[in-house]
Amino acid sequence: MRIVEATPRMMEEYLPAILRIYARAHGLTPPMVEQRREIMLRHFQRRGFRGLLALDGKTLAGFAYGYTGEPGQYWYELVHAAMEPEMRREWLERDHFEFVELAVDEGYRRMGLGGKLHDALLDGRKEPVALLTVRMDNLPALNLYFRKGWKILVKNFRFSPGGPPFYVMGKILGANHP
Ligand SMILES: CC(C)(COP(=O)(O)OP(=O)(O)OC[C@H]1O[C@@H](n2cnc3c(N)ncnc32)[C@H](O)[C@@H]1OP(=O)(O)O)[C@@H](O)C(=O)NCCC(=O)NCCS
Numbered sequence: 344m345r346i347v348e349a350t351p352r353m354m355e356e357y358l359p360a361i362l363r364i365y366a367r368a369h370g371l372t373p374p375m376v377e378q379r380r381e382i383m384l385r386h387f388q389r390r391g392f393r394g395l396l397a398l399d400g401k402t403l404a405g406f407a408y409g410y411t412g413e414p415g416q417y418w419y420e421l422v423h424a425a426m427e428p429e430m431r432r433e434w435l436e437r438d439h440f441e442f443v444e445l446a447v448d449e450g451y452r453r454m455g456l457g458g459k460l461h462d463a464l465l466d467g468r469k470e471p472v473a474l475l476t477v478r479m480d481n482l483p484a485l486n487l488y489f490r491k492g493w494k495i496l497v498k499n500f501r502f503s504p505g506g507p508p509f510y511v512m513g514k515i516l517g518a519n520h521p
Contacts, residue, residue: 344404344456346463349394351387357396358383360403368446386410386443391470395460397447405447407460411470412441422474422511425497433472434496434513440468442475442514445484457487468516476500476509488512 349357358380366376387394391411397404412419412435423435442464447457465473475493477484497511 345398346459347396347398348463349396351392351394353396354387354394354406354408355384357403357406361406364403364406364446364448365444367449383444389413389416391440393464393468395463397451397456397460399451403448404451405445405456405460407442407445407464409440409442409444409464409473412439412474418443418476421502422476422497422500425500425511430496434474437472438470440465440470440473440516442473452483457483458491461487461491465514465516471516473514473516475512476502477512479508479510485510488514 347353354361361383362376362380365371365379371379386392386408389410390413392408393410394406394408396406414420414423418441419435423431426435445457445460445464447460474496475488477488479485479498491514493512493514495510496513498508500509500511501507502509
């Protein structure tokens with residue numbers, strides 16, 4: 344198994360495999376997959392983008408990506424609205440890494456790959472903090488994030504009214520905070 348840092352172009356080449364894993368992991372319908380394709384293509388062009396592919400030979404076993412979050416972006420604005428001013432200043436209104444996606448295909452789980460992708464995605468980042476959203480019922484991911492030092496910043500965060508509740512989580516980056 345190799346974990347490869349991928350250029351945006353390489354992420355695009357692997358996009359069908361990325362979407363297959365993503366759709367299986369999150370139970371997406373074909374129209375939702377199409378929508379996600381457009382979103383990911385936009386994400387790959389963002390400032391500070393880092394993408395990782397876990398390759399078993401030529402087979403994609405997992406992937407992760409993120410970038411430097413910025414005002415005006417969909418996720419930033421929704422999370423901004425959900426935070427108190429002090430929390431915004433501490434976590435959002437400064438350079439921050441947005442930990443956007445992490446997924447490992449079903450046959451490759453519980454072998455440490457998710458943890459490795461997580462660590463490699465954050466390794467050496469210049470932003471002092473990182474942020475993510477995770478569904479409150481996603482216990483595998485929550486266990487992983489707690490183990491890796493993430494803390495809950497906002498509970499019951501929703502991307503749309505009536506949608507499932509998420510946690511907004513934050514992690515301090517840097518040498519003293521592995
Ligand atoms: C979350 C996910 C990436 C974990 O990948 P993984 O390769 O299985 O993770 P690891 O083997 O590195 O496990 C790391 C830790 O995560 C936790 N964990 C992983 N799977 C778990 C499960 N099914 N139940 C409980 N805890 C789990 C454990 O704490 C585990 O450590 P341990 O194996 O020593 O107990 C994977 O389950 C996945 O792709 N899920 C679907 C996509 C997703 O939800 N992504 C996160 C979106 S925010």
